[in-house]
Amino acid sequence: MSTVDVKQVVLDIIADVAPDEDLSTLKSSDALREQLDLDSMDFLDIVMELRKRHKVEVPSEDYSHLASLDSCVAYLTPKFA
Amino acid sequence: MANNYDAIIVGAGMSGLAAGIRLAMFNKKVVILEQHTIAGGLNSYYSRRIKSTKEIIHFDVGLHALTNFAKRGERGKPLTKLLKQLRFAYTDFNLKEQSHSVIKFASAELKFSNDFDLLRSEVAAVFPTEIDNFDKFVKHVLDYNELDLSASYIPSRSVLEKFFYEPLLREMIIAPLLIYGSAWENDMDFSQFVIMFKALYCEGFSRPVGGVRTIISLLEERFISLGGELRYRSSVENILTTPNKKVAGVRLKKGEELFSNKIFSSVGLPETMSLTENDDSPADIGNLSFTESILVTKDKSFLKDNDATIVFYNKSDEYLYQKSASYADLSSAVFCMPDNYDRDDLTGKGHIRVTNMANFSLWDDLEREDYLVEKNKILADAIELSGNLLNHSIEPIFTDIFTPKTVKKYTRHFNGTVYGSTTKLKDGLTEVDGLYIIGTDQGFLGIVGAILSGISMANLHGLMEVR
Numbered sequence: 001m002s003t004v005d006v007k008q009v010v011l012d013i014i015a016d017v018a019p020d021e022d023l024s025t026l027k028s029s030d031a032l033r034e035q036l037d038l039d040s041m042d043f044l045d046i047v048m049e050l051r052k053r054h055k056v057e058v059p060s061e062d063y064s065h066l067a068s069l070d071s072c073v074a075y076l077t078p079k080f081a
Numbered sequence: 082m083a084n085n086y087d088a089i090i091v092g093a094g095m096s097g098l099a100a101g102i103r104l105a106m107f108n109k110k111v112v113i114l115e116q117h118t119i120a121g122g123l124n125s126y127y128s129r130r131i132k133s134t135k136e137i138i139h140f141d142v143g144l145h146a147l148t149n150f151a152k153r154g155e156r157g158k159p160l161t162k163l164l165k166q167l168r169f170a171y172t173d174f175n176l177k178e179q180s181h182s183v184i185k186f187a188s189a190e191l192k193f194s195n196d197f198d199l200l201r202s203e204v205a206a207v208f209p210t211e212i213d214n215f216d217k218f219v220k221h222v223l224d225y226n227e228l229d230l231s232a233s234y235i236p237s238r239s240v241l242e243k244f245f246y247e248p249l250l251r252e253m254i255i256a257p258l259l260i261y262g263s264a265w266e267n268d269m270d271f272s273q274f275v276i277m278f279k280a281l282y283c284e285g286f287s288r289p290v291g292g293v294r295t296i297i298s299l300l301e302e303r304f305i306s307l308g309g310e311l312r313y314r315s316s317v318e319n320i321l322t323t324p325n326k327k328v329a330g331v332r333l334k335k336g337e338e339l340f341s342n343k344i345f346s347s348v349g350l351p352e353t354m355s356l357t358e359n360d361d362s363p364a365d366i367g368n369l370s371f372t373e374s375i376l377v378t379k380d381k382s383f384l385k386d387n388d389a390t391i392v393f394y395n396k397s398d399e400y401l402y403q404k405s406a407s408y409a410d411l412s413s414a415v416f417c418m419p420d421n422y423d424r425d426d427l428t429g430k431g432h433i434r435v436t437n438m439a440n441f442s443l444w445d446d447l448e449r450e451d452y453l454v455e456k457n458k459i460l461a462d463a464i465e466l467s468g469n470l471l472n473h474s475i476e477p478i479f480t481d482i483f484t485p486k487t488v489k490k491y492t493r494h495f496n497g498t499v500y501g502s503t504t505k506l507k508d509g510l511t512e513v514d515g516l517y518i519i520g521t522d523q524g525f526l527g528i529v530g531a532i533l534s535g536i537s538m539a540n541l542h543g544l545m546e547v548r
Contacts, residue, residue, distance in 0.1 A: 016168070017165065018165060019168075019170070020153075020154045020165075037156040037161075039157070039162065041165075041166055041536070041537075042165065051107075052107055052108060060545070
């Protein structure tokens with residue numbers, strides 16, 4: 001999967017986890033938490049959806065890699081290889 | 082094996098259904114066991130036929146208000162979190178806001194609504210010397226971390242005394258918070274106080290169109306559509322444990338056994354522990370239970386001059402929140418007028434609900450015939466109290482009343498407690514490995530609180546585990 005595809009995977013999940021958020025203006029280099037109303041419960045959902053939809057595991061010590069869209073893509077792309 | 086589950090949930094109340102949805106959403110094999118034929122637990126619904134008109138009316142068992150009102154998309158609010166976690170749209174709950182509510186004591190009244198400024202301006206008008214203290218107190222409440230799971234008990238009255246000179250204002254602020262959620266008599270833990278202060282005064286009241294059934298049906302449908310198994314008439318007789326205090330499953334009254342190493346129980350802490358085979362340290366049982374009188378009138382004419390949604394009435398200036406010395410304590414009451422959630426339509430029948438503090442053992446000791454006599458006496462008192470409060474003669478065409486005995490029958494709570502044990506397990510962990518408490522005795526309150534309790538305990542103990 002390309003980095004573009006992985007980015008879309010993450011965006012699709014965020015759109016389902018936080019349906020009231022406008023994702024069109026999201027800056028991929030900035031922290032998701034600062035741009036969206038996401039709390040720890042929502043991050044859990046992102047992790048759970050990655051497992052459910054794509055069989056990708058994110059251990060809790062790696063949650064910090066999910067801070068921004070860019071860091072999500074960098075961390076997750078090898079896992080989708 | 083067919084009878085093996087990733088998780089078993091005891092009780093299809095708000096917390097059990099919410100926990101079930103979270104677990105089923107992520108492909109856990111989960112079953113919810115409900116002793117009755119209708120879901121909802123403490124906050125369920127039922128129907129009755131009015132004899133004179135042969136009409137069938139739907140009632141909520143206990144709902145006065147859905148607290149924690151939030152507008153669509155309002156960030157960081159409990160209601161918004163709950164909707165996101167269960168993947169509901171805001172409009173699914175179909176909420177109608179209160180007009181306003183009133184705290185009515187002998188020598189003063191304070192109104193509040195879903196706009197916090199109303200309460201502030203009322204305090205400024207009625208207690209002008211206290212408004213600066215009120216502002217400081219509100220700041221203290223908003224800055225407080227009520228979700229700190231390790232916090233120890235702080236009596237709320239001691240905090241109020243630090244901020245306010247006027248005993249009457251202190252009493253009026255705490256009264257609605259106590260009767261809408263305190264398992265403790267006359268006081269409550271300050272972290273619970275903060276949760277309730279925000280839920281009632283900062284966020285406010287609403288009601289789903291169609292009553293509590295609207296929410297219960299949504300939860301049930303979502304759970305089933307995610308592949309969850311919901312069994313009615315399935316009363317749990319025992320929670321099975323291993324010799325080294327790990328949970329193993331449940332045995333139903335019907336004799337069937339179901340197995341899992343995770344059980345989420347919503348039946349209360351002392352009640353849950355009594356179902357295990359090693360109940361050696363019984364938790365405290367609360368003392369507080371209530372009667373709830375329901376009056377239906379032929380029209381809504383009494384509402385013309387009464388536009389409050391809920392009235393917290395207290396006959397004197399000192400509020401006693403404790404087990405009643407008699408069958409029901411008439412020196413205070415909560416009146417709910419559900420028709421005032423949506424005042425656009427003042428046609429059709431009128432509804433009044435009256436809550437009084439009660440005494441479980443007095444009701445429990447009555448023989449059937451005397452029980453019915455006492456129920457009718459309290460109903461007559463509730464009708465008279467309503468007439469006096471509303472300044473309008475109330476002639477119901479239908480009445481019903483719940484007592485602490487009814488609560489026990491439907492919730493299993495010892496003493497018929499509505500707000501559960503005075504021991505709350507904020508992290509849900511019991512001394513039995515794999516047995517978790519959700520709902521009232523986990524410590525979150527009200528419908529929104531109960532649903533969040535189920536969600537957060539399922540997340541913590543059912544989804545975040547090391548695989």
